[in-house]
Amino acid sequence: MSIAPFQALACPLDGDPLLRDGAVWRCAAGHSFDVARQGYTHLLPVQNKRSRDPGDSKEMVAARRRFLNAGFYQPVADAVSQAVLGHPQPGTVINCLDAGCGEGYYLRELAAAAGERLSMFMLGVDISRWAVLAAAKQDLRPNxxxxxxxGLPVLPQTIDRLLCLFGFPVYAEFARVLKPGGELLLAEAGADHLRELREIIYPSLKPGRAPSKAAPEGFFHLGTDTVRYTLDLVAVEQVTDLLAMTPHLYRAGAVGLAKAAALKTLAVTVDVRLLRFGRQ
Structure with missing residues (x-):
């Protein structure tokens, strides 16, 4: 039983299978993609970029790495691992994709939870090169x-478990790469998630988005769980990192950011919904 890199990659230019030859991935048409010395591969064609450096910035990734590695979201990671692993039979093999993996925290926690119980082939995908670089520096076992x-560079119907945690789901792509009977796990902020911080940085709060009752096309509901607890931040750096790793850093006005910068401690609610869907 082991953790290993997922290999069923597809060429981002023509969709053909990619085969690894040393430090290069190649398809039959001759397209080639180098594996960086840090251990990751860039498979985002320049024509598919909406900006020069898309996704989370280097600073946002660093803040998220410090915050998550401190264990503040450990209950969320534990719930994710339980939803993915369940009670596997001996000899189980799972191909797992984290779509929007960030700096790889949840895949690392999932690998730790899997232990020696089963074999997992892991793939982490993110549009931010800073995030993928940080992930590769911390654990080289996944791809x-x-x-x-x-446009996931993944061959059709090769994934057993697909994670999209606080990310941007693209259900048609998820349905394409999941095996029939495969499962999708979404994590999204609940109505009270980080409420205390939001009350400080915004003049008023918008009503929370109600969870959709309809399953995405091509999927059916398997269940919904809630992870809710109070997080006590007792250092200025912890509050700063929490704000810096969220989109609130860019959405809040100058007055709200100044109020947040003055905080020395903060008790904040974590309220996360985990939604499981099966692939029809």
């Missing part, structure tokens, strides 16, 4: 790829 959820 780490710079790519977009809108």
């Amino acid at each position: 780490w790829v710079v790519a977009s959820n809108a």
Whole structure:
């Protein structure tokens, strides 16, 4: 039983299978993609970029790495691992993709939870090269790829478990790469997620988005769980990192950011919904 890199990659230019030859991935048409010395591969064609450096910035990734590695979201990671692993039979093999993997925290926690119980072939995809670089630096067992959820460089029907945690789901692509009977796990912010921080940085709060009752096309509901607890931040750096790793850093105005910068401690609610869907 082991953790190993997922290999069924597809060429982002023509969709043909990619085969690894040393430090290069190649397809039959001759397209080639180098594996960076840090251990990740860039499979996002320049014509598919919407900006020069898309996705999370280097600073945002660093803040998220510090915050998550400190264990503040450990209950969320534990719930994700339980939803993915369940109670596997001996000899189980799972191909797992984290679409929007960030700096790889949840895949690392999943690998730790799997232990010696089963074999997992892991792939982490993110549009931010800074995120993928950080993920590769922390664990080289999964395959780490710079790519977009809108065009996953993955062969059809090769994934057993697909994670999209606080990311941007593209259900048609997810349905394409999942095996029939495969499962999709989404994590999204609940109505009270980080409420105390949001009350400080915004003049008023918008109503929370109600969870959709309809399953995405091509999927059916398997269940919904909630992870909810209070997080006590007792250092200025912890509060700063929490804000810096979220989109609120860019959405809040100058007054709200100044209020957040003055905080020395903060008790904040974590409220996360985990939604499981089966592939029809």
